Amino acid sequence: MSSTLSLKTEFIKGIWKENPVMASLLGLCPTLAVTNAANNGLAMGLATTFVLLSSSLMISALRNLIPHQVRIAGYIVIIATFVTVADRFLAAYFPSISASLGPYIPLIVVNCLILGRQEAFSSRNGIGRSLLDSLGMGIGFIFVLVVLGIIREILGSGSIFGFAILGDWFTPWMVMILPPGAFLTLGILIALANWYNDPSRAKERRAVS
């Protein structure tokens, strides 16, 4: 069952082709909830990637040991451990980020992206391959969260990473920092990505070039 792709493809696939948010629509809860500012998106992406990497490391190492029947229970305990580690880390060293992300850090434990990668990949592949896969997926996740955060922060607050870039003439679109703004922006981003990936257009591109 183990993957036969080249190591490079294993790493790259999560960033665009199998991007957890854009292609698989996984982990939408944090994607929609915390991306009202680029900083929050980045912090959430990094925390999720940390959990993903460490759980993949542990699960791929233990994969031959864990009996099939209790694997989900085992995975969840491992994931929850690292989520708690990340949560405590933020609370101890970055209290302001921890305060602004609120309950969403503990909620990483139910992010389907993480359990999904363990079930689909780390439990069937070696440590190195699993780490590459997780790193790619994590970077893809961070990428989407930061892009969403940047768009929503510019339109919703007139700033980017906390620095005001639009002058007084700009009236922030309040909707962008509210949940509907998250749905709208994500929907438009996915539509654009699908349009770009559209096989008929890809053929057109090849024909032209």
Added chain:
Amino acid sequence: MSKMSLSTRMILVLTLITVLSGGILAGWDTITKPKIAFHRQEALKAAIGDVLPAHDTYSSEETEFGTIYIATRDSSDQPVGVAFMAMGSGFQGELRIMVGLSPEMTQLTGIKVLEQIETPGLGTKIVVDPSNKKDPYWFPAQFRGVHVSPELVVVKNAKPTQNNEVQGITGATISSKAVTDILNNQIANIKTVWTSRGGPES
């Protein structure tokens, strides 16, 4: 391995995983616990400092309506103010407000909204109002010095005329009202605690 029955193996592996997880968490906790406690303490101190007049130390006291913090100066035994938390529902979710009262229980010395999930741009003006460039903190600031008897009152679209009135936020009447309701309620509670305790003299 193969000789072990499946159930023994399941129990063993899960035990191993939980022990491992417990170990990681216990170790991590000893490292981070003092830091987290320190940040909590700092945040509390900052909030109390924001709502009470200048003081040197404060002591905390448990009451049936939550902890109250009594601030004093080194030069005198008389408290300069009493701070406490007030909680209640706002427009969308719970509001947690740190409140400072004068030791005579007559005037507010300040309030600070610590937690809220009001509508951004409207209800959030109870914390900060970015549309008011000159004075973004006008809403919480106007509570300083307001009289609490008979109770706090919100006035709309007008400047307050009585000493127990505050100006409401245009478009966020419910949030403004929620703040004063929560304050009125908890102030009444703390007043009873404070009088039963013997007042400012004790």
Added chain:
Amino acid sequence: MTEENLSQALPEQPETPKKPVKPKKEPRAKLYKPETPLILASSPHFHTRDTVPRIMWNVIAALVPATVLALVYFQWAAVGIILTSVSSALIAEMLVNRVKGESFTIPDGSALITGLLLALTLPPSFSLDGTALGSVFAIVVGKHFFGGLGYNIFNPALLGRAFLQASFPVPMTTWTWPLTARYVEVDGVTAATPLGLFKFEGVTSELSGLITGNISGSLGETSAIAIAIGGIYLLIRKYADWRIPLSFLMSTFLVSGAFWLISPESYPSPVFQLFSGGLMLGAFFMATDMVTCPVTARGAWIFGAGAGFILVIIRLFGGLPEGVMYSILLMNAFTPLINRYTRPKFFGEVRA
């Protein structure tokens, strides 16, 4: 015919050149353009003079009284908002047509209606760039993201307004008196709408103002009478289903009447509810949007009754003073479901 036969039947193809040639990029719309379009539809086939443009231009005609009154009451403010809204709707429509590579749909008038309806629901003091944004959102997201005219689930103009309401909550709820209102000394002083006055101050307004429209409110929604004239024209010409405004207004009247009977001090009278806010404009022009309301007669009754019920609940118990927009949008979302459950029986169908 086998493939071989087919290729023989066709005129001989010119030999393909060895070198790959860049295929000429042709806009999709030009690939096939029959002189009379072939329309495939299931029975029954009616022959009618009604076409999309014909219906749309009649709706525009019906909006004339409300628009004229908006211009009279709010003057230059109304001119600016209406022109901005309509022109940005038209430009957005044109651009989307270009991007989608379809023929221009401006002459069908639907973009014009969306722009005009949106303008009529905006407060007179609203900013022009905000107006343009709402109009573009209505056309691009509200209509074309769903597939264009006929495929949109929600009324585009209301969706544009909902977007503006969520984006700029303060300007969207800041009202000015009409310039013609006599009892005002200062131009453009802010004033609560009759509904806002009732909700937050407990003051009811006089009925005469509500009917003639000489009150604060959105551009085109202040005068019940001007809207009703246009609306009734639409009903007579059968371009709108009379059941929808009737059931919408009736249900608003009955539900608010029930509350009023229970406690006349705390709830406004049903007559006030009928004539205040955007109810008339919504009931006659937005709820009746052919694309987004149920097609069956029974469905139309359910649609109007549900909208009226939601409206009264929002007005009496919600955080906002007005709820016409949300009540119609919510019922728009229910429309496919209503259509499914009110589908007439097939001839001879036996209920399972």
